[in-house]
Amino acid sequence: MPILRTENLNKHYDGLHVLKNVSFSVERGETLIILGPSGSGKSTLLRCLNQLERIDGGTIYFEERPLAYDRRSVYRNRRNFGMIFQSFNLFPQKTALENITLGPITVGKVQRAVAERDALAFLEKVKLRDKAYTYPAKLSGGQQQRVAIARALAMRPKVLLFDEPTSALDPETIGEVLEVMRKLAQEKTTMIVVTHELGFAREIAERIIFMDAGEIVEEGLSRELLSRPKSARLTAFLDAVIHK
């Protein structure tokens, strides 16, 4: 039984058809990579899954139950997902630790002391235990993104959504973020990752989806799809990314 499945998702944005009949599924414990040129609808797709965006047509099934769009259901469904953004989106007025404990305390009703102990463990996991009391502005991009991962993990989501997590990073800090993601993949965390890191995709993903202009163009096992693309669009995309 897939943990997450979509059926013919459609979305329009200012007259633009940004998602066209998108259907796919993710198994529990799987790492699914979504590739595609910018503007292909990858981010929008992720944002529809945790209902930051509404869909105009189709159905999303979480654990085989279709998502509802009343306010309570939306808030409940969002807690199934953790999301990591391209631009980190840490809360600037809060320390790394407070960024992580805020959700458990205000949303999860966890006691502060418990939430803090947990948060320190998550910081340990992303190797930033020593930055617990540092504000985001004093952290490098890679460090901020690792705090963001810890913040997402602290809510104990069932699926992690990564929206180009390394695209805004300096090359030298990309590795430390991928390292954390690799570890999560090995621990069988269910992840959907939008990325341009082909090497990383090949290494950790079983399956890859290639999107272009709002539709899924190709879908397959990562090795096959990357080494023997069937469509001209994927071939062109891979050429462009590799020769960038």
Next chain:
Amino acid sequence: MENQPVLIQYAVFFLKAAGITLGISILSLLVGSIVGFGFSLLRISKQRVFSALTFAYAEIFRGTPILVQLFLVYFGLPIVFHINVSAFTTVAVSMILYTAGYMTEIFRAAIQAVDRGQWDAAYTIGMTYTQALFKIIVPQAMRIAVPPTLGQFISILKDSSLASIIGFMELTKAGMAVRAATSSTLLAFTIVTCLYFAICYSLSVASWRVELRLKKA
């Protein structure tokens, strides 16, 4: 030197008047900010009625001269409600309503200036709209709102001189009174000008400092 006590009398008179100008301005900024903050939340709400009403409110009060608003309250209330309002009540009510219009817009702009990603992040850790607004967005918006609020304070302080026209004894009216009593027009209004400038310039300096500190933090 025989008229020294008179000079002191006038000095006290001017300083008191300056105090009233400052006081009425602080009052309208405080109450206007509270009202304006509430209105700004309605202004950004998805409930069309609330956002339309607060939009109309802000545009009407920002789109008409405060002097006309003063006249409307001063001459209008007695006609419509058959109540006589004192000059103080007129000035306080008008300046509060006027400031609230501006503060609605300042807070609205500040809230909307907070990065969209902050809402996304708040929502993805499971927060409701209200939690995201008050725990994440408003604290950041407040910082953004500080410089324009101080600007608004300076501007309302200068606008308060219009209250002299309906006879409210603030700094400008004090200048007019002294001019009438002593017939030294130039001196009276030079003093008034200096006092306004001293207050406004101090506020400007304070606001530069605050901006600098906000930038550093």
